[in-house]
Amino acid sequence: MNFLVHLYLSGEDPEVLVGNFMGDFVKGRVGDAWPHRIRDGILLHRRIDAFAEQHPLFRQSRERLAPRYGLYRGVLVDLFYDHFLAMEWRQWSAEPLAAWLVRTRGIVEAHHASLPERLQGLVPVIFEELLPSYREVAGIGRALERMARRLRRPNPLAGGEEELVRHYAGLRDDFRRFLPEAREFVAAVCATTQSGRKLSRNGISA
Secondary structure: OOHHHHHHOOOOOHHHHHHHHOHHHOOOOOOOOOOHHHHHHHHHHHHHHHHHHHOHHHHHHHHHOOHHHHHHHHHHHHHHHHHHHHHOHHHHOOOOHHHHHHHHHHHHHHOHHHOOHHHHOOHHHHHHHHHHHOOOHHHHHHHHHHHHHHOOOOOOOOOOHHHHHHOHHHHHHHHHHHHHHHHHHHHHHHHHHHOOOOEOOOOOEO
16 A cells, blocks of 8 residues: 555645545445545545556556566555655655654544544554655565555565566656656646535546
8 A cells, every 4th residue: 555655645635635544444435424625535545546547657667567466566566656755755845754754644643533443553553664664675575565464365465575676767767757747636636626526436526
């Protein structure tokens, strides 16, 4: 789960950030269990995922990886892009990464009661262990091992950081070109919702 890219793309609205952060933990229809802007954040998360899946650069990154990873190639690219964002943070934000993580964690914890129960207990792990470790290839490897263990079905994720090393320059170039377009996409989505149009339960403007 690429928490870092999603959080980075959330913008300045705290509730949208919280909703985007919890997006992978909310399945099915987004009802009225959350405040309006948190719902917008959950739906924004889905829009970002759909944007990435359809984007030529993201697809190109997937195709760089060994076929044996199959459908898990998208999962790998998600984490690899988090790695590049963490590594090159100074190019994408004026706020130091360590300070940004502290501030962002404060926003998330201020909305602790709104988080899905399964996510509540993971907040310290995500902000103290996972996200800071993404700057290192070894940190991506540990995240993939953790993910591989949590999945019920057999999967090839453990050791997937080898693909990051093998295709590092090409993947980094894909990321550098992809992120500005993702930012423009999110800015357009947020401008639409703030102008009074709502997102449907599937994340499509209505």
